[in-house]
Amino acid sequence: MNQLFSFEFKNRHLALILSGLTLLLAFNQPWTTSMDGDSIVYATISKTIAVEGNWLTPVYQFRNFFDHPPLVFWVNALLFKLVGSEEWVAKLFSGLCGLGVVLLVFHMGTRYANPYVGFYGGLSMLFTYDFVKYLNKCRLDMPLVLFFTCALYFFLRGVEGNKKGFPLCGVFAGFCFLTTGVVAGGVFLTGFLLLLDLKKLSLLKKKEIWIGVFISLAIPGLWILAQFQANGREFFDQYFLWQVSRSLMGRNRPYGIFYYAGHLLQVYWPWLPFFIHGVVISFKETEKTPLWRMAMIWSAVVFLAFSVVKFKIHYYLLPMFPAMSLLVGRSLDHWLSVEKKQAGIKIIAMVGIIASLFLAVSPITFHHNRYPEIYKMAPYLKEVFTEEDLILVYRDQAGITTPALYLINDKLEIHYTYKVETLRNIIDSHPSRRIFLYADEQVVKEEPDVFIGFFPFIENNGKRFYSQDPNLRLSGSIP
Numbered sequence: 001m002n003q004l005f006s007f008e009f010k011n012r013h014l015a016l017i018l019s020g021l022t023l024l025l026a027f028n029q030p031w032t033t034s035m036d037g038d039s040i041v042y043a044t045i046s047k048t049i050a051v052e053g054n055w056l057t058p059v060y061q062f063r064n065f066f067d068h069p070p071l072v073f074w075v076n077a078l079l080f081k082l083v084g085s086e087e088w089v090a091k092l093f094s095g096l097c098g099l100g101v102v103l104l105v106f107h108m109g110t111r112y113a114n115p116y117v118g119f120y121g122g123l124s125m126l127f128t129y130d131f132v133k134y135l136n137k138c139r140l141d142m143p144l145v146l147f148f149t150c151a152l153y154f155f156l157r158g159v160e161g162n163k164k165g166f167p168l169c170g171v172f173a174g175f176c177f178l179t180t181g182v183v184a185g186g187v188f189l190t191g192f193l194l195l196l197d198l199k200k201l202s203l204l205k206k207k208e209i210w211i212g213v214f215i216s217l218a219i220p221g222l223w224i225l226a227q228f229q230a231n232g233r234e235f236f237d238q239y240f241l242w243q244v245s246r247s248l249m250g251r252n253r254p255y256g257i258f259y260y261a262g263h264l265l266q267v268y269w270p271w272l273p274f275f276i277h278g279v280v281i282s283f284k285e286t287e288k289t290p291l292w293r294m295a296m297i298w299s300a301v302v303f304l305a306f307s308v309v310k311f312k313i314h315y316y317l318l319p320m321f322p323a324m325s326l327l328v329g330r331s332l333d334h335w336l337s338v339e340k341k342q343a344g345i346k347i348i349a350m351v352g353i354i355a356s357l358f359l360a361v362s363p364i365t366f367h368h369n370r371y372p373e374i375y376k377m378a379p380y381l382k383e384v385f386t387e388e389d390l391i392l393v394y395r396d397q398a399g400i401t402t403p404a405l406y407l408i409n410d411k412l413e414i415h416y417t418y419k420v421e422t423l424r425n426i427i428d429s430h431p432s433r434r435i436f437l438y439a440d441e442q443v444v445k446e447e448p449d450v451f452i453g454f455f456p457f458i459e460n461n462g463k464r465f466y467s468q469d470p471n472l473r474l475s476g477s478i479p
Helices: 011-027 037-052 071-083 092-112 115-126 129-133 141-160 165-180 182-198 201-205 207-231 233-249 259-267 272-284 290-308 314-335 338-361 372-381 398-407 420-428 441-446
Strands: 390-394 413-417 435-440 455-460 463-467
Touching: 011 092, 011 115, 011 338, 037 071, 071 092, 071 141, 071 165, 092 115, 092 141, 092 290, 092 314, 115 129, 115 314, 115 338, 129 314, 141 165, 141 182, 141 207, 141 290, 141 314, 165 182, 165 207, 182 201, 182 207, 182 290, 207 233, 259 290, 259 314, 272 290, 272 314, 290 314, 372 455, 372 463, 390 420, 413 420, 435 441, 441 463
Parallel strands: 390 413, 390 435
Antiparallel strands: 435 463, 455 463
16 A cells, blocks of 8 residues: 555656546446437437438438538548447547547646646546536537647647647647637637737748648638538528627527626636636746746637627537646646645546446446437337328427437438417428327417327327327337
């Protein structure tokens, strides 16, 4: 035991501990369900690409999907083709990107300060609520955070004089564009403000920095040109006009300018005081260190940009977490003695080992399933639904039935209606198709006339599917 506690950690040991913790959080209990609505939408899109081979224009529910660029869908589709379309495969790329972010934070902290800064910086991000929440999902967030962080890391290398730095920054900025669109502009704004702060605007004369800009625009530009050629005005209206309108107008999310400040006050604990302290000591230093200046500017750019636009979702702040984590790591390195930092690492390593063993054998499910009724109904609905059927969802959130689309049949045609007139028009316009109606029990009580001519045939947790066939029966029953 004394030998164990006298063990001296090297950089590779610290990286291994962080890697183990990240993989534990990303892929624990793979036999359980943890996908949310967006995850299942994106997994369905990726699966459709893998099956149908249409790599240019993603398709979701029989329409072209222009809500986001396709890079993550392409990667997931490739994984589906190589490995299979199980749920853990859908979450694989996101989890690996999260691992990449944690290790890159560790590398940056170690390279520009010391291993303790890198380790505790990576640890603070790994134990941040929003980061952990979206680590094991099939979403765009973790890839975006990784590409954003890589872009700014290589920009910093370019500032140091590395000739490959700025071009590589352009590559990853281009990947940002091809993941979520204009959010990648934060890379350029952060880089420009860093040069201004360091009084190095003369670097704008270097050809390498403009090569990087060209690469960052060429990567998404090729896809945009191909889309214009294939889909014309439809692509322009849905991708550009709708995205801009949503960001400026807010789309039923009337949050004020202080929304994100309040969110950080709620979820960024216990790290918030250390982040503030990290900002203070970095701001006060007499000699400007590029990493800490960039971390402050990086955090401010993401925070202020999303605070100004009207459309706000809390996980939009994820790209600033690596910068915040580096500042937290610097603060903890300042406050803790070497003995306490060493002891903390050993405790964390042992806790990680114990947690891994516990999760491997524990019958307790730790993942939250937002759609338990659909997941329970899915095996029985597979017995009934065919690709020729029409599913109507009445007065219910669109996201609630996306698991049905993913788990039952990715060819199902689903329409969401909120008005009685629209519902009846759809029914009248499809007289020869078999129609199923999905609704909540409360809706049936409030508007019983809507369901005349439909008969319930499966129900779970207040969610019901109705059919026009009174004789429809399933061989199973919901437990």
